[in-house]
Amino acid sequence: MTTLVEREKFGEVVILHIRTNSIDAVSAASIEASCNEMQPITVLNFREVAFINSAGISVLLKFVVKARKAGYKLFAMNLSPHHQKIFKMVEMSRFMPTIEERDLAAYR
Amino acid sequence: MGMERIEVHIPSDLTFERVVRASTDEIGKVLEIPTDRLEDLKLAVSEAVCNAIEHGNQQMADKLVMVVFTVDTEKLEVHVIDQGTGVDIERLDFSEQHVEDAHIEGEGRRGFGMFLISALVDQYEVKSSEEGTTLTLRLYRKEIEP
Numbered sequence: 001m002t003t004l005v006e007r008e009k010f011g012e013v014v015i016l017h018i019r020t021n022s023i024d025a026v027s028a029a030s031i032e033a034s035c036n037e038m039q040p041i042t043v044l045n046f047r048e049v050a051f052i053n054s055a056g057i058s059v060l061l062k063f064v065v066k067a068r069k070a071g072y073k074l075f076a077m078n079l080s081p082h083h084q085k086i087f088k089m090v091e092m093s094r095f096m097p098t099i100e101e102r103d104l105a106a107y108r
Numbered sequence: 109m110g111m112e113r114i115e116v117h118i119p120s121d122l123t124f125e126r127v128v129r130a131s132t133d134e135i136g137k138v139l140e141i142p143t144d145r146l147e148d149l150k151l152a153v154s155e156a157v158c159n160a161i162e163h164g165n166q167q168m169a170d171k172l173v174m175v176v177f178t179v180d181t182e183k184l185e186v187h188v189i190d191q192g193t194g195v196d197i198e199r200l201d202f203s204e205q206h207v208e209d210a211h212i213e214g215e216g217r218r219g220f221g222m223f224l225i226s227a228l229v230d231q232y233e234v235k236s237s238e239e240g241t242t243l244t245l246r247l248y249r250k251e252i253e254p
């Protein structure tokens with residue numbers, strides 16, 4: 001299975017850079033596998049992501065579940081305005097608030 | 109403009125949903141649908157096609173999903189047609205769905221597709237018989253003209 005997520009770790013922070021433009025049923029399994037890379041502060045970087053459908057939302061919920069169970073903090077970074085709207089519609093943003101790249105500087 | 113009807117037929121494999129999505133993108137650009145409305149339409153079409161593949165055709169390789177784009181002066185319609193055995197329309201749930209504790213405790217139940225369809229297009233309608241189901245998505249052009 002092709003790895004579609006690149007891991008960048010510093011301290012208790014991990015940024016999971018999603019290297020596909022589509023989070024859907026096709027990419028779901030590869031993205032879900034990176035749940036194992038989560039750290040106490042986990043940031044999903046959506047910079048390259050142009051499309052997320054409900055299968056994609058379902059995969060992202062796996063990260064929410066794991067964060068909730070482990071007591072981790074989970075954030076979304078570089079989410080497009082369209083996806084910010086969708087996250088708000090389904091209230092994903094309650095469980096995965098957005099964070100700015102500059103906010104991570106203190107952890108580096 | 110000569111574009112009035114375009115058909116895309118795909119096998120019942122979720123990989124090919126991306127083909128329909130790309131087609132929607134190209135057609136939307138030709139029609140000069142504003143970017144945010146086009147993103148909404150692509151997501152709604154994606155959900156409809158995934159439903160047709162998974163629930164309509166049960167991912168059976170010998171069954172196709174037909175997607176028909178029709179354009180007139182008033183509107184763009186996208187008809188997503190499966191070759192399944194039909195659904196009970198009364199049981200389709202297009203109601204608003206949010207991520208809730210129940211989703212989290214249930215480990216990622218997928219249930220946002222119908223809500224997204226209902227929220228992202230101007231109109232939608234479902235027709236179903238034992239020969240298949242057609243989900244029609246409608247975008248009015250007065251809304252989509254820049």
